[in-house]
Amino acid sequence: MNDAGSPILKAAAWGVVGKAKAHESAELHVLGQATYTDDIPEVQGTLHAALGLSEKPHARIVSMDLAPVRASRGVVAVYTAQDIPGTNDCGPIIHDDPILADGLVQYVGQPMFVVVADTHDNARRAARLATLEYDELPAILTPQAAKAAQSYVLPPMQLKRGDWQAAFERAPHSVKGELYVGGQEQFYLEGQVAYAIPKENKGMLVQCSTQHPSEMQHVVAHALGVHSHNIVVECRRMGGGFGGKESQSALWAAAAAICASLLMRPVKLRADRDDDMLVTGKRHCFHYEYEVGYDANGKIVAAKVDMVTRAGYSADLSGPVATRAVCHFDNTYYLSDVEIRAACGKTNTQSNTAFRGFGGPQGAIAIEYVIDEIARNLGRDSLDIRRINFYGRDTDNVTPYGQVVVDNVIHELVAELEASSEYRARREAVARFNAASPVLKKGLALTPVKFGIAFNVTHLNQAGALVHVYVDGSIIVNHGGTEMGQGINTKVMQVVAHELGVDLSHVRATATDTSKVSNTSATAASTGADLNGKAAQDAARQIRERLAAYAVKLYGGDAKDVRFAGDTVFANGHEVAFPVLVQQAYLARVQLWSDGFYATPGLHWDPKTMSGHPFSYYAYGAAVSEVVVDTLTGEWKLERADALYDAGRSLNPAIDIGQVEGAFIQGMGWLTTEQLWWNEGGKLMTHAPSTYKIPGVSDCPEDFRVRLFDNGNVEDSIHRSKAVGEPPLLLPFSVFFAIRDAVSSVGGHKVNPPLNAPATSEEILKSIAAVEAAVGQAA
Template sequence: MNHPVTPELKAATWTGVGVPRPHESAELHVLGQATYTDDIPELHGTLHAALGLSSKAHARLASLDLDAVRSAPGVVAVYTVSDIPGTNDCGPIIHDDPILADGIVQYVGQPIFIVVADSHTNARRAAKRGVVNYEELPAILTPQQAKAAKSYVLPPMQLLRGDAQAAFEKAPHKVKGQLYVGGQEQFYLEGQIAYAIPKEGKALLVQCSTQHPSEMQHVVAHALGLHSHHVQVECRRMGGGFGGKESQSALWAASAAIAAARTGKPVKLRADRDDDMMVTGKRHCFYYEYEVGYDAEGRIVAAKVDMTSRAGFSADLSGPVATRAVCHFDNTYYLSDVEIHAACGKTNTQSNTAFRGFGGPQGAIAIEYIIDEIARNLGRDPLDIRRLNFYGKIERNQTPYGQVIVDNVIHELVAELEQTSEYRERRAAVAAYNASSPVLKRGLALTPVKFGIAFNVTHLNQAGALVHVYVDGSVLVNHGGTEMGQGINTKVLQVVAHELGLDLERVRITATDTSKVANTSATAASTGADLNGKAAQDAARQIRERLAEFAVRTLGGEISDVRFYGNEVHVNGQSVPFESLVQKAYLARVQLWSDGYYATPNLHWDPKTMNGHPFSYYAYGAAVSEVVVDTLTGEWKLLRADALYDAGQSLNPAIDIGQVEGAFIQGMGWLTTEQLWWNPAGKLMTHAPSTYKIPAISDCPEDFRVRLFQNRNVEDSIHRSKAVGEPPLLLPFSVFFAIRDAISAVGGHRVNPPLNAPATSEEILRAIAAVEAAA
């Protein structure tokens, strides 16, 4: 029986959010028409810059001869630190990060001078001709060396709850150990690039591939000795960022701006991939020492961990990264008595920076490694030990830093994944396979995720937006977030379209621009859609309310009964096309544009006590991975992966599933194939695709099952959705521990394999040899 489609039914079912929508630039991406910074047509007279880099890890600059550089073909100018008119610094928090080296170099790859030439090729060739005489100084290269020398970029931090030492001494069982987890290159497809264009009255336009236009504005203004209102930074989209363009795009923006200001000409600085990897920071590698006490059932009663990161030569964002690592050590587990120490080791290497997860993955993997060891020591399935230690719903629900967890769904989520992935049946099948296979060993692991959402610097949790409605009924939106392929513009577009009752085609989003929305936070910490979606919703809501008031004045009815859906405004039994109402409202002098603002409520944090309520809410997830390992070669293959992720009430399930899939493979690369290696002289040797192995399509599992957990955020996030940028990067912990499980099978699961990350073939073979020797 067919039911009539009533206006009430249409109003109830119409939605602009919560449904799969293609990425707003998908068609442009496919056709090659999407404009990135290097695609912007170059103005007449544009010059090109390149950087002259240090070849020493730590040295004084005894002399610098740049005559050969100046006389090279096509060279227009060469600039050193003495040519910077303002402040020689691009550090985001502490001013310890020079744009150009000043008397001393602190890592191989540190920029010393800027070459400006008539072409990109001529600039790069000329930069190689600088003659630098060094007086070498001792260099520290690893976090272990930094810890031994007490070499830190910031004072070490600690978080204490209860009496971990006393509880540890009383514990019936103990586990002690060390772990090393390597860093990771962001490897965005589009490298670092900035195009600086002089304008009238000392003003400058910088078109830049950056996650933080406002920070670029500040750095450029300071470097040139100008005010922020002189500098306009614009970014339409990035070809990937992953944190590598949050603070580290500043060096490139500042260098291009300095050259443009000095020459009076537009200057483009596009980094070659090798230079990009040599100059820029990566994910922090971590060295851990841990001591954990547990009872006969496997419940943790005391946990002590000391974490030292490789910060590099300057602070950059290492402090906030370490803070998040401390706050994510617990992951999904209640820890009654804890002692967590974290230090940012100062090393003569690239200054490490933000990377998807921002210290959260490095904190959480340590407790997962420990629980994996406890399970093996007790001869239990690791899933059972994990479940035993989960946070409770009513009791055992306060984190070590004092935040009470009110949205815990990890029990239900893991139970669902355990059932849908056939975990128990596959566990038995893996054991049977290994019993009859002396060379190839299979491994299986299920690992959970709890990830806090918000900047752990409270004032950054704010955003602004502008929404313009034109007289033809079309809508233009500008917000403070940046698009790096993750779909923030698509989600914000959906939010505005939903608020005004319009099809997505009627809404357009413009490039992020510091002259439109000021004082923006970085698009980072998984907050992009949360913050900017709320700000854009606020702006659109104000316009909708003005139009609703006008509709009632002209058509009658009650404001509470006005509905916007299906490109129409419905009031007092009448349906008016949206554009018709807008045109009449304009003639009646109704304001058709608005600014919007949002600040995340109820956040507070005391960095001295490391206590407070730093997160708005938590995103949860879990994954099951099955691998096979060749014990003779160390080669491995991911056979199947099942991931279940809590995106709350998803704004766009298609984009969110894509984000989970991408994060899973990226995290898998970090833990398995992506090895950063510095030689004894401090030179990064893995500085190109030929030597740095990111996952390829052949590394992806043939059987890859990703689903979203049905949930609704308890916090008033944008349409009760949850962030999906960083948290799913922790899901491939399951791959690492599945590999460890397969190695453990070599010794009959009686020995804990000493497996560090990344679990390269060489590392796997070392762990196998250790298991065989101990078994």
């Protein structure tokens, strides 16, 4: 048959990937039936733990009188560092991060002991009754102070290309300055929680809200002094992670497991929101000093930036975060002669960690700030200056770290957004509005994104999966990724359903479990669907090939011509329901399960020279934001946002658009309202929803237009899709620079406003005052 009704043609047109499918747990979320770690029914005899926290930022512990704690109602046991059976460490890379402080505290909120009681409330009350004596030491609280004291958790890093100094001296124009960009609390809806249940023969089951079950397995095993095979870590889902549960869930998992092991009873450790924010690390804040040379057209000819982060008291993931910041300073721009320095300042604050973007946003915003200044200095539209500096297709297409940009679509993407957002007409309308409005000022900005996809540590770019087909034709998939609301399970299920030609309803994803898929990488770096989707596809493909070979035995023909689609198998003119073929294959003793594996090819990185090919590909995007600022109060509102994002051949457009929308609002919060503030005593004062302002519904623009750019991945990613977890967080750069544009209008765009992030109302007013003062001096 050659007509369109042919079963073979129908099979070719059939598919599950690329379709807008609901999140696999959507109904459970809405009905309140989705099980999170704290929802797991408690085993009889379960106890509850709480942490005793330091009240000093840097001090020796002279004495701890824990008698009042032990005497408190319901308390079963109190443990300190000396009670840990194995290694007192939960650092992910460098072993400088104790589970419980041993003689020295290095930030306000550092755990010193753990209380176990009959109830959660009794444990928390008891933890506050200790009598402590400290010998206080000098404390460093800011990255600037860390740099001045040369206090670093790791040696500073440097990336150089060309002769920056000579190029800078030849440049006809230059700009110098500094910028401060604050950190950000992950503010996941579900706080840190771990539930440890002792098993026979030194075994331990740890139910944990974590992005990295394998790391939790290793940390718990070391803390208990046992082998990894004694520990099983399971995570069905998280109520958000955003990087805060990549490495920092280790403390909670280890503390719960230590208590459970010593008492041989189940122990749950759930953090109160205040304790969670006091104890855990956040996005790194950055301080920048920059010097950039440019020509009369605005083309950058030399760029130097010196970045220092607030790493906190231990290394955690600060090294990789700083590395990614270095590798994203270029963003979408070719920089011929460049020198980029980054240092991880050791401070007496929480040890900062992964956060959506993982240093990439902090690196890229610096060059965007510089370009914004160049445009204002030349009296040009910032979009024109950005376009002049974009990477080229065949020339000017090598990054400072040596990777050739082979998939550049930023020119086409920005052109499409410029047209669809009516950028030029709106720029004129904004100017007319400002000319007639002395108090309210509007601002407009278009900013681009180029974001590298892969872990910057090459060996982490691997994943495994298991696929089981049951006799009734239903399918289970288990993979090494973790579900934190981003839809990884839905996408992997779609990949498996597509590969086996069945409806998505026939596939189920199970909890991430270290006893099923071992040695997993963290679900981070936007690689979750890329890696685990490929691994699951590999496993499903092997099963499909076995079933195809069996179908040929039954019906003849060639295995390569067998098609799986629409819950049906098409073989040599025969059509058989997928469950029927599966039942027949089982009776014929055909293996109906398989493991799959994937390792991203072509990656390499030399940390000494800071060069190589660290990314599999780049995701691109751009956004236009229009704001209005009240120059008397510093209040502002985002009136409209247009975003265009390159998701490749999207696996699930509904999920991907939702991810872009969420990332945009989260990034906007980082740059505008989410201010972290430590008092002079080193205590984080913004440690609850009452003092820490994340964006609300009222902060979202009434006119919010998000589209996906039509662009297949040049790399052989899963169905030519692209990652969508982290890169969209850079899109709201446009909000920050729209605010700066509005402030600039106060001085007729003749002065570069000194605007730091977050651009709170107070910061906006300070910037307006500085512009007015500069204009007054010039007059």
